[in-house]
Amino acid sequence: MRRPLKIAHCIDHSARARCEDRFTLLLPVRETAGKNPLKKNEENKKLCQFSSSIPAKHITDFSFPMAPEPRYDDFLPSDKQSFVPSAELVARHQSLKWRNICGIALVHIWGMYGLWYGLQTIKWSALLFIIAYGWAGGLGVTAGAHRLWSHRSYRAKWQLRVILAAFFYAAGLTTIHDWVRDHRVHHKFVDTSADPHDINRGFFFAHCGWIMTGKHPMVIQQGRKLDMEDILRDKVVSWCDENFYFMKMFFCFALPTLILRYVFDEPWWLCVGTNMVRYMISLNGVWSVNSVAHYFGGHPYDKNIRPAENWFVTACALGEGWHNYHHVFPFDYSSSEFGFKKNNATTLFINFFSLIGWARDLKTASKEMVQRHAARCGDGTY
Numbered sequence: 001m002r003r004p005l006k007i008a009h010c011i012d013h014s015a016r017a018r019c020e021d022r023f024t025l026l027l028p029v030r031e032t033a034g035k036n037p038l039k040k041n042e043e044n045k046k047l048c049q050f051s052s053s054i055p056a057k058h059i060t061d062f063s064f065p066m067a068p069e070p071r072y073d074d075f076l077p078s079d080k081q082s083f084v085p086s087a088e089l090v091a092r093h094q095s096l097k098w099r100n101i102c103g104i105a106l107v108h109i110w111g112m113y114g115l116w117y118g119l120q121t122i123k124w125s126a127l128l129f130i131i132a133y134g135w136a137g138g139l140g141v142t143a144g145a146h147r148l149w150s151h152r153s154y155r156a157k158w159q160l161r162v163i164l165a166a167f168f169y170a171a172g173l174t175t176i177h178d179w180v181r182d183h184r185v186h187h188k189f190v191d192t193s194a195d196p197h198d199i200n201r202g203f204f205f206a207h208c209g210w211i212m213t214g215k216h217p218m219v220i221q222q223g224r225k226l227d228m229e230d231i232l233r234d235k236v237v238s239w240c241d242e243n244f245y246f247m248k249m250f251f252c253f254a255l256p257t258l259i260l261r262y263v264f265d266e267p268w269w270l271c272v273g274t275n276m277v278r279y280m281i282s283l284n285g286v287w288s289v290n291s292v293a294h295y296f297g298g299h300p301y302d303k304n305i306r307p308a309e310n311w312f313v314t315a316c317a318l319g320e321g322w323h324n325y326h327h328v329f330p331f332d333y334s335s336s337e338f339g340f341k342k343n344n345a346t347t348l349f350i351n352f353f354s355l356i357g358w359a360r361d362l363k364t365a366s367k368e369m370v371q372r373h374a375a376r377c378g379d380g381t382y
């Protein structure tokens, strides 16, 4: 297995701009107006050091800002002043998306029915199959749309990208392009009005309410500004997204239902109901990262942000609950400093494909970097 790259980062404006242009996954950095940016750079350089074992090209490729005590709403006042949303954006923001509301209600009613009656009659083999299918869908989101496409925390051969795209559509969300755009905006403007699932608007809004209403004008504005060229260039993603309805209907609904019917010989009502249970649990697992992991848990790496370390979300979302760490070090392919330990099934999955050569350039934060950041910004529990 290829060893993950150990990366130490140092802030300077050129490195930040370069990285922001390429991946647009950076945390917003405090406005420097009225301050001396050169002095700030010097301060940050003292706080950072490069690992001598890393080739220079890797360091310049993945520079990462380490501004002391970042404050994520600092960008808003100036941005708000210069941004006057159009009447169309305001109207869209205030509207309810009835199609999504009805769809989510239907999935939960059908899912609860399937959960109540299905568990009493379903065969063990069919139950194990649907659990495995649910895990596959989860991995499509965590290892695919999240760690690969949103954060570029590792590289994947086309064969693995095809598998991940199919898995992603099994989870039954939106297109990969839209998921990645929303997630990059979430990281860049976390817990502000420009965050698609801003936790300050309440637990329910961050969980699934944001899908039921129009987007805040700031979310649309910042989403349009993002550089999504890497996603548009990915042929696997482009093909799947162009065939969105076919991909979602086939991998999320038709395939698991037909396998339950013709391989496990279950009655039709049970096939549909069981798949709906899987879909309901999978949706809530993904949503819990935006709600539960932004609400409950400790902040050992950065006490200034809402994302928290949450073991429950980690168990539900295949390793995505170490969310305070993830928001501080979003480039880390493991989304935590514990590797595949502590319920990180997604890391185990990526490690396996790294072993067979389909995943490479796994990036991770160095121990010293994590300790330094935790000592400076953490809540003291690290």
Ligand SMILES: [Zn+2]
Pocket: 186, 289, 290, 294, 307, 323, 327
């Ligand atoms: Zn988050």
Ligand SMILES: [Zn+2]
Pocket: 146, 150, 151, 183, 187, 326, 330
């Ligand atoms: Zn992320």
